[in-house]
Amino acid sequence: MKRRIAWLFLLALFLLSCDAEKLFKKAPVIDSVELPERVNQQDTVYARVMATNPEKDALSYHWFVNPDGGVFIDPADGAETRWIARTGGGDYTFTIKVSNSYKSTEKSKIVKVIETGLPSVRIQKPQANAYWIQMHTYSIEVQALHGNGISKVMLYVNDEFQQENSISQNNIYEFTFAPDTSLLGPVKIKAEAIANTTSARAADSVMVTVEGIIPGRYALP
Amino acid sequence: MRRYIFSLALLTTFIIGCQDIPRDNLLDPKNDSSYQASTLLLEAFVNTTAADNYNLWALQALDSMKELYGKRVVIAEYHRDGSPYTSPVFENLYDKYVDNSADNIKGVPDIFLNGVSARVQGASAAATVVSRLNTLLSDWVVRNNYFTLEAEDVKWDDSKISATCRIARLGSEPAEDILLKMIALKQVNSGQLKRVALGIEKSVVISKIEAGEIKTEDFEMGNLLSRPDKVIFCLTSSDELHVYQSIEVNIQ
Numbered sequence: 001m002k003r004r005i006a007w008l009f010l011l012a013l014f015l016l017s018c019d020a021e022k023l024f025k026k027a028p029v030i031d032s033v034e035l036p037e038r039v040n041q042q043d044t045v046y047a048r049v050m051a052t053n054p055e056k057d058a059l060s061y062h063w064f065v066n067p068d069g070g071v072f073i074d075p076a077d078g079a080e081t082r083w084i085a086r087t088g089g090g091d092y093t094f095t096i097k098v099s100n101s102y103k104s105t106e107k108s109k110i111v112k113v114i115e116t117g118l119p120s121v122r123i124q125k126p127q128a129n130a131y132w133i134q135m136h137t138y139s140i141e142v143q144a145l146h147g148n149g150i151s152k153v154m155l156y157v158n159d160e161f162q163q164e165n166s167i168s169q170n171n172i173y174e175f176t177f178a179p180d181t182s183l184l185g186p187v188k189i190k191a192e193a194i195a196n197t198t199s200a201r202a203a204d205s206v207m208v209t210v211e212g213i214i215p216g217r218y219a220l221p
Numbered sequence: 222m223r224r225y226i227f228s229l230a231l232l233t234t235f236i237i238g239c240q241d242i243p244r245d246n247l248l249d250p251k252n253d254s255s256y257q258a259s260t261l262l263l264e265a266f267v268n269t270t271a272a273d274n275y276n277l278w279a280l281q282a283l284d285s286m287k288e289l290y291g292k293r294v295v296i297a298e299y300h301r302d303g304s305p306y307t308s309p310v311f312e313n314l315y316d317k318y319v320d321n322s323a324d325n326i327k328g329v330p331d332i333f334l335n336g337v338s339a340r341v342q343g344a345s346a347a348a349t350v351v352s353r354l355n356t357l358l359s360d361w362v363v364r365n366n367y368f369t370l371e372a373e374d375v376k377w378d379d380s381k382i383s384a385t386c387r388i389a390r391l392g393s394e395p396a397e398d399i400l401l402k403m404i405a406l407k408q409v410n411s412g413q414l415k416r417v418a419l420g421i422e423k424s425v426v427i428s429k430i431e432a433g434e435i436k437t438e439d440f441e442m443g444n445l446l447s448r449p450d451k452v453i454f455c456l457t458s459s460d461e462l463h464v465y466q467s468i469e470v471n472i473q
Binding site: 131133134135136184185209210212213214215216 | 327328343
């Protein structure tokens with residue numbers, strides 16, 4: 001009995017501490033958000049939200065973009081606004097938060113900013129003028145970056161395609177390669193990266209010197 | 222009387238001025254700060270019977286190293302080609318070196334600097350091997366060395382070499398578990414067989430040599446194909462993987 005009274009007392013305290021009026025009010029409803037799916041760098045993006053308010057008071061709006069960047073040229077606190085896409089490509093999440101006096105609701109949409117520039121590609125390993133030895137296995141590390149991401153990096157040896165890789169760690173694409181006896185002397189290692197969305201291509205290359213060996217154990221008589 | 226006084230004054234001056242002679246000679250093993258220039262050992266495993274020129278280029282590069290570094294580098298060539306100069310002793314050494322290298326892939330030409338301290342394998346031209354070796358040697362040759370080797374009585378006696386080599390430990394630290402090796406070399410021709418190794422003889426492992434101490438090792442080596450011209454003495458770790466100091470001596 002004592003325990004029941006204690007629970008009732010706690011519930012009463014909770015109800016008293018709440019704003020009872022707010023408890024039964026409804027949040028605005030976002031009917032639609034108008035935003036283009038893809039834009040180019042520096043394009044002006046027109047954004048509009050259509051929302052209805054179950055309560056009869058005024059609505060307030062707040063737009064924000066993640067990652068932060070670009071410029072709102074209209075105030076970002078109206079039902080519609082304009083935003084100038086930043087120069088870096090990528091996916092930008094637009095979020096509109098609509099509030100009445102009691103509650104708020106929000107909705108997000110992604111706008112892809114297309115970067116028209118070429119990917120950045122750099123062969124980090126091997127270094128230029130490195131020495132390789134036939135039959136040994138070498139690691140090749142290529143750093144490739146693009147605002148819209150990299151779809152794949154392709155490896156060429158003396159302009160002959162060898163391998164491709166679409167998986168990276170911290171934008172580093174790794175390959176392994178063992179020069180066979182057909183390679184000797186100066187050899188060109190080239191990596192070509194292809195960007196997502198635009199398929200823009202860029203390449204980097206280094207020269208290495210492959211040293212020849214007569215492999216294996218000499219069989220003693 | 223005057224003469225007596227003068228002699229007395231001289232004697233007094235001598236006694237006052239007499240102190241221990243400072244041991245500041247850098248080559249003196251009794252000097253705690255003594256050190257010696259390094260003589261580097263290059264050991265080349267080659268196959269001169271192969272059709273490819275890789276081994277020829279490597280040997281040409283070794284000639285260039287000898288020209289560049291003179292007495293600061295000594296070179297031994299171990300042949301892995303089925304010629305009479307091929308030996309299981311050299312094969313075992315090669316196995317040991319390769320197994321303890323970063324890349325354990327065998328293939329000649331394969332040049333080791335001071336044991337497995339550095340390795341230059343393969344060739345695509347004499348110039349590339351020169352470039353790779355020179356990068357290494359220019360670094361290693363300037364390093365201080367805390368051993369002195371001195372050979373004496375290196376003689377060919379009918380069918381065997383007899384030799385004595387002294388090891389002095391320089392600096393202030395003792396050294397442990399070292400081994401002295403004697404490599405017999407012969408110039409078979411002036412082409413690709415200039416420094417052909419004929420045999421290797423090892424001392425027993427020296428468990429400890431104190432700073433300033435001098436040890437003497439005697440060698441005898443027989444059962445050789447022919448009379449060698451030179452020997453290399455090299456001081457190594459007991460597992461032979463690291464070479465600390467070397468000298469090359471003509472056989473009398």
